[in-house]
Amino acid sequence: MSYKNSSVQVVRKRAFTATFFVSGQGVTTRLSEDRPRFREDDRQEIKRKENVKFSHTVGALFSLAVARNLSVQSGVGLVTRVTDIDMKNIFARPDNRGNVHYRISCSSGYAYVSTKGVSTLAVGDSIPSLSTATTLQYISVPLGLQYTLRDGKFSINPAIAVSANFKTRGKVETVLSTPGGNEKAGTEIEGLKSVYYDGLLRMDFGYDISKAFGFVVMPSARLGLSPITDGGPVKTYVNSLGLGVGLNVHF
Secondary structure, three states, X not given: OOOOOOOOEEOOOOOEEEEEEEEEEEEEEEEEEOOOOOHHHOHHHHHHHEEEEEEEEEEEEEEEEOOOXXXXXXEEXXXXXXXXXXXXXXXXXXXXXXXXXXXXXXXXXXXXXXXXXXXXXXXXXXXXXXXXXXXXXXXXXXXXXXXXXXXXXXXXXXXXXXXXXXXXXXXXXXXXXXXXXXXXXXXXXXXXXXXXXXXXXXXXXXXXXXXXXXXXXXXXXXXXXXXXXXXXOEEEEEEEEEEEXXXXXXX
């Protein structure tokens, strides 16, 4: 059966394919209690106040053929996720050294911030946090398998993988209402794991514009296999549905 006459057939063997892609994700989080210390660590209140503003990934995948229609796939991606937190009161709490600062509890962990307008704090003092945003970045490294069926220039490519996600950034920025006026503050988030794992299901739809190049549309689903947090007020598992586009380069 020739390549042109087949309605659906296994792909012609290609030793190596590189896919350069960008993907946006719709994110949901699942929170369970971890180590709540204060009343503001309530997981339902934390979840109610948060909204994922955006999440996207840019990166490259590399597929090595191990059979006519089966490839081993890995790669690297930079994941960026920004979450907005609605206005709420934050409270003065002692940090790990016993120093008292305002403490922000969130699904990513917790953070201590200081203000210029208030020099002395007592435990339990509160201040309005007018707006807050957390920014998380990860280097994601997947390892999985991809199966390919081809019809002429079109292909369907289901894939399954497990990804290790290595934290490169975890920052919180907030605007506080102080007696001297609004004041911006930012610091690193504590209680984030350095690496977490998730499972990936993807269904790629490809179209070859030549023997060497092709376009691909990449719907995907991710399921958190481990929490992104450790030692914070909550354990947070991240799930997502994504849609990406990419360029295939065949070798």
